[in-house]
Amino acid sequence: MHPVLHYHVRTMALLVGCLVGTAFGLGAFVLLPPLGRLAALSGRRDPAAPKAEHASLLDRFLAARRLGKLRAQLPAALSALSTSVKAGLSLPQAVQAAGESLDAPLGGEFRRMAAEMGLGGTLDAALVSLEGRAPIPEIRLLSAGLRLARTTGGSLGPLLDQLNDTIREREKLRGQLKAMTAQGRLSGYLMGATPAVLIGAMAVLDPEFLRPLISTPTGWMILAAATVLEIIGAVAIRAVVSVEA
Secondary structure, three states: OOHHHHHHHHHHHHHHHHHHHHHHHHHHHHHHHHHHHHHHHHOOOOOOOHHHHHOOHHHHHHHHHHHHHHHHHHHHHHHHHHHHHHOOOOHHHHHHHHHHHOOOOHHHHHHHHHHHHHOOOOHHHHHHHHHHHOOOHHHHHHHHHHHHHHHHOOOHHHHHHHHHHHHHHHHHHHHHHHHHOHHHHHHHHHHHHHHHHHHHHHHHHOHHHHHHHHHOHHHHHHHHHHHHHHHHHHHHHHHHHOOOO
């Protein structure tokens, strides 16, 4: 092979390797928390749905998105429940009314819960089923509050208002944490993209500068070590900025 052509082939191989390493680093930085949540979700599947054991990663990703939408609907759902209870409706009626006024996915969950109680099921059984389908802390908090109100016989309206305030504060705290860690996330993105950009620029501006890096075993070892360190750095930064409220 002609020396010039051989050099260009090695340069292209270097750029491809750097881009792959950058992709792995950015992938680790972006996807690590969602994959952790998907792993937690996979351990909390509904016992009545054994086929979920074979769910694909796409299915689990969609399930995680669904839980995020469900969490965002909870304040409005609690407001609707509180209004219905204060108007004199029983809890099953209030749940049914809230389900009819809410969009999917939480509206469907409330309608299913009301149907289970309407068919003779207990409140505890309906709540356990809801927790299995929506394994998030806010749903567990709602279930605990409803069980407490049923056990103590206290007024349900003020309890639902308090739960609503608590969940809104959690959402506010989650937004504050996201804003506080924005600089760290930006650092992770820049750290992942900078090596490929710099090597690409050097390959265009000063190819001779990169020749030892792509034509010697020492240079190949440096590239391999740099790729590994890139991934480790992305994972470390992701772990620092990933704070769950």
